[in-house]
Amino acid sequence: MERLSRGRALLFLGAFFALVLFFGLRLYAIQVVEADTSSSNIKTYTTLTTVKAARGDILDCNGNVLVTNRASYDLVFNHYVILSATGTSEYLLALVERCQELGVEYIDHFPISTELPFTYTLSDYSSSWQNYFQAYLAEIGGGLDSDISAPLLMKKLRDVYDLPEEWTDEQARAVIGIYYELKLRQGSISNLSNYVFMEDVSATDLASILELNVPGLTTESSTVREYNTEYAAHILGYCSAMTAEQWEYYSQFDNYSMDNLVGQTGLEAAFEEYLHGTDGIRCDTVTADGTLIESYYLDGYEPQAGSNVELTIDLNLQITAEDAMASLFAELQASGGDGSDVQGGAVVVMEVKTGKILACASYPTYNLATFREDYEELSTDSSAPLYNRALMATYPPGSTYKMSMVIAGNAAGYLSSSTEITDLGIFSKYADSGFTANCLQWTNYHSTHGTINAMQALSVSCNYFFYVVGDSISLSYIDDTAKGLGLGESTGVELSESTGHRANAETKALLYTGDQASWYQADQIVASIGQSDNLFTPLQLCVYVSTLANRGVRYRATFLNQVVSSDYTYLELTNTPEILSTMTISDDAYYMYTTGMRMVATEGTAKSVFANYPIAVACKTGTAQNGYGTDASDNGAFVCYAPYDDPEIAICVYGERAGHGSYMASIAKEILDTYFDDPEVSEVTTIENQLS
Numbered sequence: 001m002e003r004l005s006r007g008r009a010l011l012f013l014g015a016f017f018a019l020v021l022f023f024g025l026r027l028y029a030i031q032v033v034e035a036d037t038s039s040s041n042i043k044t045y046t047t048l049t050t051v052k053a054a055r056g057d058i059l060d061c062n063g064n065v066l067v068t069n070r071a072s073y074d075l076v077f078n079h080y081v082i083l084s085a086t087g088t089s090e091y092l093l094a095l096v097e098r099c100q101e102l103g104v105e106y107i108d109h110f111p112i113s114t115e116l117p118f119t120y121t122l123s124d125y126s127s128s129w130q131n132y133f134q135a136y137l138a139e140i141g142g143g144l145d146s147d148i149s150a151p152l153l154m155k156k157l158r159d160v161y162d163l164p165e166e167w168t169d170e171q172a173r174a175v176i177g178i179y180y181e182l183k184l185r186q187g188s189i190s191n192l193s194n195y196v197f198m199e200d201v202s203a204t205d206l207a208s209i210l211e212l213n214v215p216g217l218t219t220e221s222s223t224v225r226e227y228n229t230e231y232a233a234h235i236l237g238y239c240s241a242m243t244a245e246q247w248e249y250y251s252q253f254d255n256y257s258m259d260n261l262v263g264q265t266g267l268e269a270a271f272e273e274y275l276h277g278t279d280g281i282r283c284d285t286v287t288a289d290g291t292l293i294e295s296y297y298l299d300g301y302e303p304q305a306g307s308n309v310e311l312t313i314d315l316n317l318q319i320t321a322e323d324a325m326a327s328l329f330a331e332l333q334a335s336g337g338d339g340s341d342v343q344g345g346a347v348v349v350m351e352v353k354t355g356k357i358l359a360c361a362s363y364p365t366y367n368l369a370t371f372r373e374d375y376e377e378l379s380t381d382s383s384a385p386l387y388n389r390a391l392m393a394t395y396p397p398g399s400t401y402k403m404s405m406v407i408a409g410n411a412a413g414y415l416s417s418s419t420e421i422t423d424l425g426i427f428s429k430y431a432d433s434g435f436t437a438n439c440l441q442w443t444n445y446h447s448t449h450g451t452i453n454a455m456q457a458l459s460v461s462c463n464y465f466f467y468v469v470g471d472s473i474s475l476s477y478i479d480d481t482a483k484g485l486g487l488g489e490s491t492g493v494e495l496s497e498s499t500g501h502r503a504n505a506e507t508k509a510l511l512y513t514g515d516q517a518s519w520y521q522a523d524q525i526v527a528s529i530g531q532s533d534n535l536f537t538p539l540q541l542c543v544y545v546s547t548l549a550n551r552g553v554r555y556r557a558t559f560l561n562q563v564v565s566s567d568y569t570y571l572e573l574t575n576t577p578e579i580l581s582t583m584t585i586s587d588d589a590y591y592m593y594t595t596g597m598r599m600v601a602t603e604g605t606a607k608s609v610f611a612n613y614p615i616a617v618a619c620k621t622g623t624a625q626n627g628y629g630t631d632a633s634d635n636g637a638f639v640c641y642a643p644y645d646d647p648e649i650a651i652c653v654y655g656e657r658a659g660h661g662s663y664m665a666s667i668a669k670e671i672l673d674t675y676f677d678d679p680e681v682s683e684v685t686t687i688e689n690q691l692s
Helices: 002-033 079-084 088-102 127-142 150-160 169-184 203-210 244-250 266-270 315-335 368-380 398-411 440-445 454-460 463-472 475-484 505-511 521-527 538-549 587-602 661-676
Strands: 044-051 065-077 195-198 217-227 239-241 261-263 280-287 292-297 308-311 344-351 357-363 553-555 560-564 571-574 579-582 618-624 635-642 649-656
Touching: 044 079, 065 169, 065 203, 079 088, 079 169, 088 169, 088 203, 127 150, 127 169, 127 244, 150 169, 169 195, 203 217, 217 368, 261 266, 315 344, 315 357, 315 649, 315 661, 344 538, 344 661, 398 454, 398 463, 398 475, 398 538, 398 587, 398 618, 398 635, 398 661, 454 463, 454 587, 463 521, 475 521, 538 553, 538 587, 538 635, 538 649, 587 618, 618 661, 635 661, 649 661
Parallel strands: none
Antiparallel strands: 044 280, 065 195, 065 217, 239 261, 280 292, 308 560, 344 357, 344 649, 553 579, 560 571, 618 635, 635 649
16 A cells, blocks of 8 residues: 555656646747747847948048037837837827927827828828828728828727827827837838937937836937038038938938938038948847847948048138138128128139139028027028028129130130220210210229230220220130130039029020010120129139139039048048140230239239239239119129149139129138238228229
């Protein structure tokens, strides 16, 4: 009996341990081996998170970092964790109400207005987002009619998400918007990664939001654009989220997603292909309460930062140009005299032998760092501070056009260095037809410049001399020469630009109707001193004077120096000078305009600034009538290159209603001081001829 009892006991214990082992193995199989994300027994969940790549830096030609990135934090939802929590809707309502209290915006692509009456806002989104919404409707609640009205859809979604009846419609809309974003990250509706709820959250707001302890809401390190300079705003540009139209374009590239920021204006947009990095994809495994179990990047999907772009811009010259322009214009405005109604202007500085733009300034300007906060004020300011006058504004060149006329007159066989013309004060050849034109010397002083040659005519800016030249040659020589020098032509620059137009019969026919569209000899005569329908940008005028310095060789204008790898270890691209066109300029024509431009500096309309300047400068002043009305001051233009005998740098300065071109010479001098590191300073006191 004792042996039998002992045997039964051993059998019982064996059966017991076998049963324990069976259930232990079964539990292991259920929890570990057979774990499936579609099972209600899931203890872990794997998500894919997009890790944003840093955008490349933008530097000046000396290596000064103009635009870079600063560390920031985003708030990101793990949809599995928040949807697994108890009281999800209440958490979400507390979250959106906290955001409203703080006055901060969060990301919500739900295409229904946030306020009553509810309406669809699908047109605000790209076709991809619209498709996501249609797929969402098909999957939610067993399928909803795509023609359902917005108010009825909101009513049905309140039931789908079991939102409390006492909630207002606006509260329900806010929470449904987040549910929508989370739903898009589930199943096969979209290929979107984790929901970035808020970007670039301040430390204060971050602390306030995180104290709510919303399940699944975590912080992710990121970067945002930071500007290290207040200068060059018009050319640097800014980044922001893509528009629907932009996504239609960028969606063709593998390294873009709909929530990427892209360059919207300026060089941020022009060099997007270099600056944009490739986001990484991180695989995270978490428990239902958000505990991270494992994290790693998918093979080949580590984030790749964008390349760094080195510009041709010299920050020192840019600062000098902007400060000098602001200072002179402030003085003119305070003077109460001619030019006191000045309202804007531009400066462009170029390397003569490469086309590299060393400075490109527009006045008035703004601060990119506070652009978003200031946008409403900037966009309604009558002085148009957002307008890039250097590249987009077109102005009459005034007497700066006269070097082109010298070359045209010589090419036509009419003008040589020995040709002399007697200034009669009033060009009256067509008086019987009702047209006369005065030289300003006659208008102001009732005197003339006497008998002068082309060099002297440039020096004193005698309009009468060029009336005669313009009347004596065919329009084709005038137009072909201006075109060859780059006037009215694209400069090839990487940013958007106006091309303006040359004064000719075709231009007039496009601009006017009826009898006004006909081209008359009077038009040609007025055009010969840079008036009529001659309208060019400051950049074109700078290319023009560079081409003069190069004796007809016109280089493509560029802001790009080179592209460097994200870690600054190797050179990816070097921009080489590109010749756009070459025109033949005779020895005599070259002698005439270069000598005349040098005489402008030593004895002519800019002598008070450059007569004793230690670097030989070749220049031309220009004063042009404008369309602001008879009481408005004239526009002022100044172009130059230096050194005279071996040109390195070309400058164009233009002032809207600045009074006289000679006033602009002081700005050019400050730029040359910086370029040649020369401290000399002069005052501007001279004026020049203009069309009366």
